[in-house]
Amino acid sequence: MDPRLLEEYRTLNTIIERDKAVTSFKYALLRGTIEICQQHAHLAEPGNGRIWYPLGLLIEKWILYYYPLFEHAQFIPQLNGERPRNQSAKKVLFRKELTEIAEWYRDKGGFSAFYMEYRRGMIPVDLEDTFRKLIQKVRVAIIDGPIQHLGYSQHGVLNSVFDWDHSRLSIPRGPVTPDRLVMHAGKFSIPADLASLFQYFGSFITGEGTLVSKWADFTVTAARAQGHSLSREQVLDLLTRTPDTGRQVQEASRFYHQLLADVGQIACVWSDQAITSHRNLHIDHVLPFSLWKNNDFWNLMPTHEKVNMNKKDMIPSPSLLERREDIIRHYWQLYYESYKETFSREIVSTLTGIPAKNEEDLMDTAFRNLVEKCSYLIDVRGYPAWNP
Numbered sequence: 001m002d003p004r005l006l007e008e009y010r011t012l013n014t015i016i017e018r019d020k021a022v023t024s025f026k027y028a029l030l031r032g033t034i035e036i037c038q039q040h041a042h043l044a045e046p047g048n049g050r051i052w053y054p055l056g057l058l059i060e061k062w063i064l065y066y067y068p069l070f071e072h073a074q075f076i077p078q079l080n081g082e083r084p085r086n087q088s089a090k091k092v093l094f095r096k097e098l099t100e101i102a103e104w105y106r107d108k109g110g111f112s113a114f115y116m117e118y119r120r121g122m123i124p125v126d127l128e129d130t131f132r133k134l135i136q137k138v139r140v141a142i143i144d145g146p147i148q149h150l151g152y153s154q155h156g157v158l159n160s161v162f163d164w165d166h167s168r169l170s171i172p173r174g175p176v177t178p179d180r181l182v183m184h185a186g187k188f189s190i191p192a193d194l195a196s197l198f199q200y201f202g203s204f205i206t207g208e209g210t211l212v213s214k215w216a217d218f219t220v221t222a223a224r225a226q227g228h229s230l231s232r233e234q235v236l237d238l239l240t241r242t243p244d245t246g247r248q249v250q251e252a253s254r255f256y257h258q259l260l261a262d263v264g265q266i267a268c269v270w271s272d273q274a275i276t277s278h279r280n281l282h283i284d285h286v287l288p289f290s291l292w293k294n295n296d297f298w299n300l301m302p303t304h305e306k307v308n309m310n311k312k313d314m315i316p317s318p319s320l321l322e323r324r325e326d327i328i329r330h331y332w333q334l335y336y337e338s339y340k341e342t343f344s345r346e347i348v349s350t351l352t353g354i355p356a357k358n359e360e361d362l363m364d365t366a367f368r369n370l371v372e373k374c375s376y377l378i379d380v381r382g383y384p385a386w387n388p
Contacts, residue, residue, distance in 0.1 A: 008197045012205070014154055023092065024078045027215035029146040029162070032061035034202035034211075037195050039292065041376060042369045043182070043353040044195070051195040054353075055164060055188045056181035059138045063098065067111055068238040069219075070095060071102035076230065076238070077222040093141045097134035101127060115243035119349075120342055121175035131176055139169055139185060147188060164188040178349035199380055212239050245295040252300040253283050255338065259302075269301040269327055270311065270320070270388050282308040286316060286328075287373060291383070296346040297335045298366065301328070307388055314386035315377045321370065328370075329363050 012030075021027075036057050037044075045052040069076045075084040078092050104127060105114045117123055123131050143164050151161035167186040190198075198205070206212055216235040223230040257278055260266050265276045275281050284303040287294060290313050303311070321328070335343045336359065347366050348355055351373075356362030378385045 004193045008191070008193045009201070011151075011154060012194070012197070021214075021218050022080050023145065024215050024218050025141065025146045026150055027211050027218070028062050028065050029058070029142065029150060031065070031206050031211050031215070032058045033162075033190060034198045034206050035061060037198035038202050038376075038381075039350075040353070041199070042351070042372065045187070046192060047189075049192050050163070050189040051192050052165070052187045052189040054182040054185065055139065055142070056178075056183070056185035058142055058188060059135055059185055060178060060181060062138050062142065063134065064115070064243065065239070066092075066094075066098060067102055067114070068241040070099045071106065071111065072238060074228065074230070075226075076219060076235070077226060077228075078219065080222055080225070082222065083226060094134055094137035097130050097137060100130055101134065111241070112244040112247075116245060116247065118176070119178060119245075119346070121177040121345065123175065128176070132171070135171070135176065135181070135185070136169055143188075161194070162188060162190055177345055179345055179355070182349060182353065183355075199376070203381070212236065215239055242293055248295045248297070249283055249300060252297060253281075255335075256281060256283065256302040259334070266302055267327060268304040268307050269324060269331060270303055270316070271307045272327070273304045273307065275302065275304050280305045284308045284311060286370070287377070288313040288315070291377065294350060296350055297339060297343050298332060298347045298351060298370075301331055310388060311386055315374050315383045317378070317385040317387050318371050318375050320387050321367075321374060325367060329367060332363060332366070 033053075036053050037051075040053065040057055043054055043057070066078070069078065077083070078095075079090060081090055082092060082095075101114065102111075104124075105111070109116075118131075147162040147164055148158045152158065154160070165187045169185055171180050171184045204210070213236070216232050216239060219235045219239075220230050220232055256266065260275065260278060260281060265274045266281075267273070268275055269284070282303050282305050284301050284307075285292070285294070286299050286301055289295065292299070316324075332343075332347075344362065347362065351369050352362065352365045353369075354365070356365060377383045
């Protein structure tokens, strides 16, 4: 291991162990930052030995982490001494707003319905003010809490590990969408060596026995201090819960089955084999869902059944992507024509990071970043490259 990365790991481990845990915020900050370093390298901006990322990504991840905890039927404290809202006591800054949203969605599809409507810019008008206030409070909790204090036990100064750009939150009027959150919520930074450590070894740091496990232990201890019984397994289940976005896979499947019915045959994205039967038409995740948790349209491609069974959860090699660029862009173009607003928002949010000047620029940037993500998963994370 690079000696600098080893030193960063030792420092990080000391911080995790020694920094006082009054809330679960330091675990959420580190977990979110690791995932951002691994999934959103296309948004990284280097400068003065540090790497800068959109703070909006961190805000979104905190909302998704805490939603299952706050919607649970049993009150689950995330702050030492925190009690149910009908009792006078200190509270997590954003609990009220997130709980209100979770309760509104409880009989309307729950966590997954909220996530899908947020992704599509369809949060109901009645919730818009609450959602904006939630974003504002989560942002304050991040920048006034762990971004300032993480590492204080090690270095004795504030902002010794994380920093932020001190910009204002300035999301324009209208629906709050992931791309708007990325562009208008400011930026945060970490040392470049720490970003490299997270890219290479972040999955081990967040795994069982480390960040998520310690977050679970904190929650169980905080709950027991209030006389509530929670098992570690219950909390781990909540902390690892993700929104179910399977409906978008179903929508992509309907789209390609209708296309097949209209034109008689379509080409397998990986092999160019003609798909002439609905039975042989499968929808493949270009970046496997088990690794990337992404059901955006750009990641869902038509494949022949046998090819998809062969690919499984492997990563398309960069050379394969280059050979299949035309057909990938063809299917992206079909999505663009049929789901322009949703497709454009998703591809900017999770693949390009910046709005495009025009359609061609959008596709060029998206394809280039897709190749880079596959290279990262193969060369850095060590997943096997796949060629049919």
